[in-house]
Amino acid sequence: MAALPLIPGVPVFAITLIGNIGLAALVALGLVLLTGVGGMTSFGQAAFCGFGAYTTAVLSTTYGWSPWATLPVALLVSGSAAVVLGLLTVRLSGHFLPLGTLAWGISLYYLFGTLDILGRHDGISGIPPFSIAGHDLIDPRTVHYLIWGLVIGAAILTMHLLDSRVGRAIRALRRGQLAGESFGIDAARMKLIVFVYAALLAGLSGWLYAHVTRTVTQTPFGINAGIEYLFMAVLGGAGQIFGAVVGAGLVTVLKEALQRVLPQVFGHGVQLEAVVFGILLVGLLQVAREGVWPHIAALWPARGRPVPPDAPALARRSASAAPAEKLLALDGAVKKYGGLTAVNAVSFAVGRGEIVALIGPNGAGKSTTFNLITGVTRLTTGAVRFEGMDIAGAPPQEIARLGIARTFQHVKLNPEMSVLENVALGAHLRGHAGVLSSMLRLDRRDEARLLAEARRQIERVGLAEHMLKPAGSLALGQQRVVEIARALALDPVLLLLDEPAAGLRHKEKEALAALLRSLRAQGMSVLLVEHDMGFVMGLTDHIVVLDFGTKIAEGPPAAIKTNPQVLEAYLGGVA
CATH class of the missing domain: 3.40.50.300 (P-loop containing nucleotide triphosphate hydrolases)
Structure with a gap:
């Protein structure tokens, strides 16, 4: 298949780097949701990349599966591992949660390097590339379209999820689960949903990585990579979807630049990349503690959410058949x-x-x-x-x-x-849309009724003019x-x-x-x-x-x- 460069004249090296940014952005996007929105810190996301990469590598080399046919299985393995690990991990709180992810992240890294079916420390090579209509996507100038198509698709689905009944419940987790549970939100279930979703995005990145590099070893799935992914999410802007892309780009480009420049300055015998990398990241976080994306977004006016129109009223609670005195x-x-x-x-x-x-x-x-x-x-x-x-x-x-x-x-x-979204949390039990329908935008009727109910209650208590303001901007x-x-x-x-x-x-x-x-x-x-x-x-x-x-x-x-x-x-x- 003919190569179609993203920008005419851009060298293959730069296109490869852009593809690597896309692979990292998928993982960082899951961490934005998990850490920035859901309030759960994870150092082990690289391990879920490993589940996706090793699954497709084994199926496509040992059993001759098409790379496309391995995708559902790679996601199933990554998601199943996330369910098991999530049930053990997300109920932890405080510093025990990140320590838990650190523990199983290290364990899985060594497990990948000791299993014979995974090639032990030598890994698996000879992985077939993606193929469309008989044309192999080997040229980086071609495969980057696939990578970034999936990144854009994942970002859109994530935005849809957050702009929904389920998304409000997820965002309520960050400020503590007591208030959410008092309005019917199952905090443990929501935490597990976010954990599995982030793992699926990481597994998707691992699946892409295996067929782009055509070799899989344990090295990219260790705890160091997990820490780098977390840096990307925080540096871009915790809780900011586009921040995942910005953070992935900054960290990937910075690492590549340091690996090229420092040996020329200090010689190949001095390994200073990690030291300088850490210092620069800390410096960036000192300048932009909320991440880089909020500063970029501040350059143009924010679009306010429109006041929800009237919608059919939600069903009212039926009276008890035999009321007690x-x-x-x-x-x-x-x-x-x-x-x-x-x-x-x-x-x-x-x-x-x-x-x-x-x-x-x-x-x-x-x-x-x-x-x-x-x-x-x-x-x-x-x-x-x-x-x-x-x-x-x-x-x-x-x-x-x-x-x-x-x-x-x-x-x-x-x-x-906003005040509107906070009040809509109270109507959580009166809605029915789930995760999949929210991501596919099939929940709009249900969502309109919930927001209309929130609007009616805000007007009822006399705060209509504050409806779209952040709740934290109001007086006590x-x-x-x-x-x-x-x-x-x-x-x-x-x-x-x-x-x-x-x-x-x-x-x-x-x-x-x-x-x-x-x-x-x-x-x-x-x-x-x-x-x-x-x-x-x-x-x-x-x-x-x-x-x-x-x-x-x-x-x-x-x-x-x-x-x-x-x-x-x-x-x-x-x-």
């Missing part, structure tokens, strides 16, 4: 942390269409009680019943599915995501209101609000109280923790008072206002 009931709830009793035999109930306040001094156990109700913390003894069903021990995702939504004492929004009080809108997007039966009025001005508190009264009129129940007694007394139907984890009083606002035990807890005595 009390919607929520705690019966002797106890939570102990070793010798400390945070919640001590607390019992109370929330009726349908009722606003109940849970009050008490700091450290009284209010937020712990919220966590017991929402499955974040497990009961030591006692029971929590919702609509007559015991939900103690149920995971947060299942409790959200039942219709319990919450806000948090310390705001848990993704500051880089406004962020708390965004959390309420996100909770309402779940279409809850019971709304748990942890200090919703904190940081709000007087008029904003009045608007919030009016909103909660309208929710009560529509049949929704509200359980709130609040320190503003004026706000609580003028709004609630019933108040429960905790002190040091023990319930000391319960009743209507008028009775609580004059209760001696409450005055003792708050003021130190009856004045």
Whole structure:
């Protein structure tokens, strides 16, 4: 097949280098999603390149398979290995996660060099090249079209994935999984999806590498290569899809330049490439700590996301066939942390269409009680019943599915995501599109309905003019209101609000109280923790008072206002 250079007059060496950048960009693209978006650091991605490369090398040389026929098998092997390793790895947190990937990355590197079927340290040679219509793609000026076609295709599919219901769930992982799980996101499943997706891109790169170089040894799949791929993703811009290409280009060109220039300057007997390479990378990261791509992207105006149009309303939650008299009931709830009793035999109930306040001094156990109700913390003894069903021990995702939504004492929004996208996370369980349909853009109708629901809830709480702004740009009080809108997007039966009025001005508190009264009129129940007694007394139907984890009083606002035990807890005595 005739060679078709990317740019007329560009030498073969440069075209080969561009092809190598494309191979590295595929791996870096997976790491952008895994590390930059999903918040999981991996040093072992080069091993998944090895799975793809060795699989196609064995099948095409030993068994005579066509290189094209080996692709599904190479991806299957890479993906299967990722599932096994992911199940062992992604549940780790903190520094244990990268250490885990480092451990199996080193182990697989040595495994590749010891198996006879893989040629041991000599590897596998004589791998057939790609062929189209009987023409072998041996010339680098021809095969680079295939490489970059796959890079562009992978980037488009990745952008589609991130701009979807699944993508929002993945982006929510980076800021902690507690908020996401409270709205029905299965954090462990999402982490595994991202891990496998990144491994598939690495396996695709390995498959290409084997038929481009036509020789496979263990050297390119070691831990050093894994560290370089991570550098590419971080240097280009963690979380930036185009940053993967920029980072791959910078690292690949820099390595090649150093290997050519340094021996001419210092002689071939001095090996300084790794030292200078490391110094330059650290220097680049000092200048551009968020990566290079954000600085490039800042050169032209960003295109804002349009306000979503109206779309058919999402299905509302159906009423319980046999409603219990009390919607929520705690019966002797106890939570102990070793010798400390945070919640001590607390019992109370929330009726349908009722606003109940849970009050008490700091450290009284209010937020712990919220966590017991929402499955974040497990009961030591006692029971929590919702609509007559015991939900103690149920995971947060299942409790959200039942219709319990919450806000948090310390705001848990993704500051880089827009207000619209943060609120749309609350409607996660009300959508149905999966990974494949999102990547192929078959989820647009489902996505339009989710965003339209988020828009309606934002307008409902009075933040329409902030809809497309990053959530982190809002004042703290406004962020708390965004959390309420996100909770309402779940279409809850019971709304748990942890200090919703904190940081709000007087008029904003009045608007919030009016909103909660309208929710009560529509049949929704509200359980709130609040320190503003004026706000609580003028709004609630019933108040429960905790002190040091023990319930000391319960009743209507008028009775609580004059209760001696409450005055003792708050003021130190009856004045």
